[in-house]
Amino acid sequence: MKQKTQTTALLGLCTAAAMILSYVESFIPSITPGLKIGLPNVVIVFVLYRLGWPAAAAVSLVRVGLTSILFGNVMSLAYGFAGAVLSLLVMTLLRRAHFFSVVGVSVAGGVSHNAAQIVVAAAVMRTTQIVYYLPILIIGGTLAGILIGLAGGMLISRLPESIIAKWQ
Amino acid sequence: MPAKCKVRRDLLLIFILLLAAGATLCLTLLFRLPGDWVVVEVDGEEWGRYALDKGASIHIETEAGGYNVLEIADGCASVIEASCPDKLCVHQHRISHSDETIVCLPNRVVVSVVSGRE
Numbered sequence: 610m611k612q613k614t615q616t617t618a619l620l621g622l623c624t625a626a627a628m629i630l631s632y633v634e635s636f637i638p639s640i641t642p643g644l645k646i647g648l649p650n651v652v653i654v655f656v657l658y659r660l661g662w663p664a665a666a667a668v669s670l671v672r673v674g675l676t677s678i679l680f681g682n683v684m685s686l687a688y689g690f691a692g693a694v695l696s697l698l699v700m701t702l703l704r705r706a707h708f709f710s711v712v713g714v715s716v717a718g719g720v721s722h723n724a725a726q727i728v729v730a731a732a733v734m735r736t737t738q739i740v741y742y743l744p745i746l747i748i749g750g751t752l753a754g755i756l757i758g759l760a761g762g763m764l765i766s767r768l769p770e771s772i773i774a775k776w777q
Numbered sequence: 778m779p780a781k782c783k784v785r786r787d788l789l790l791i792f793i794l795l796l797a798a799g800a801t802l803c804l805t806l807l808f809r810l811p812g813d814w815v816v817v818e819v820d821g822e823e824w825g826r827y828a829l830d831k832g833a834s835i836h837i838e839t840e841a842g843g844y845n846v847l848e849i850a851d852g853c854a855s856v857i858e859a860s861c862p863d864k865l866c867v868h869q870h871r872i873s874h875s876d877e878t879i880v881c882l883p884n885r886v887v888v889s890v891v892s893g894r895e
């Protein structure tokens with residue numbers, strides 16, 4: 610019981626951190642729709658590696674839901690949800706495969722996040738014209754994924770195991 | 778799995794993604810045609826079509842009550858004003874070549890350039 614409460618508290622803390630990063634990111638101007646660094650992903654990557662995918666899914670989905678309610682609208686919820694689900698799925702599978710390091714996993718996550726958003730946008734706007742954004746979003750997702758992977762990797766290796774061991 | 782191997786695969790993944798996207802981008806830039814028309818779509822339906830060589834200012838109104846102001850000048854189209862909260866459409870570059878597109882996600886407005894006489 611105590612352990613469960615502590616894990617819940619830790620996940621709440623991570624969700625709060627992810628939301629603060631969403632908020633900070635909303636001040637970084639974007640030139641193209643969908644082109645973002647994805648700062649909250651640093652937290653998601655950390656939780657995925659340290660606490661496993663169910664915890665990462667919980668933090669990610671609560672983050673998307675609350676951010677859309679607080680700062681967005683119904684449509685931003687659809688885009689955010691699609692991106693979060695696909696990128697988490699891809700990152701979970703690649704992490705299990707032990708094929709890439711954190712950076713590779715996060716790059717694949719960033720690119721799949723953007724690809725999912727393009728698909729939702731094409732469906733919502735009922736246009737295929739939007740696929741012309743794909744190359745630029747792949748480049749953006751890759752570069753963002755590198756940054757997020759490096760930052761997430763640092764968090765994973767620098768934050769001592771004992772922090773989480775103590776919590777759990 | 779040795780960490781060195783993984784990093785090498787990371788670099789390979791990054792290289793492949795950047796190469797594929799970069800090559801696609803270069804090819805579209807190389808083979809793009811000068812545009813003739815500006816097509817406005819709202820909610821997936823064609824809303825209007827305008828000649829790119831004639832200056833104009835078009836007030837696009839959506840059923841949801843939003844609007845975008847499209848300006849055509851010097852053979853280029855751009856959105857100069859909009860009711861959407863993010864204003865991403867206003868910040869996008871002017872477009873003048875085939876298949877270049879400006880989207881306004883909140884208003885579901887797509888402005889794209891086509892070439893040819895259709």
Ligand SMILES: [Zn+2]
Pocket residue numbers: 859861863864865866867880881882883884
């Ligand atoms: Zn707009």
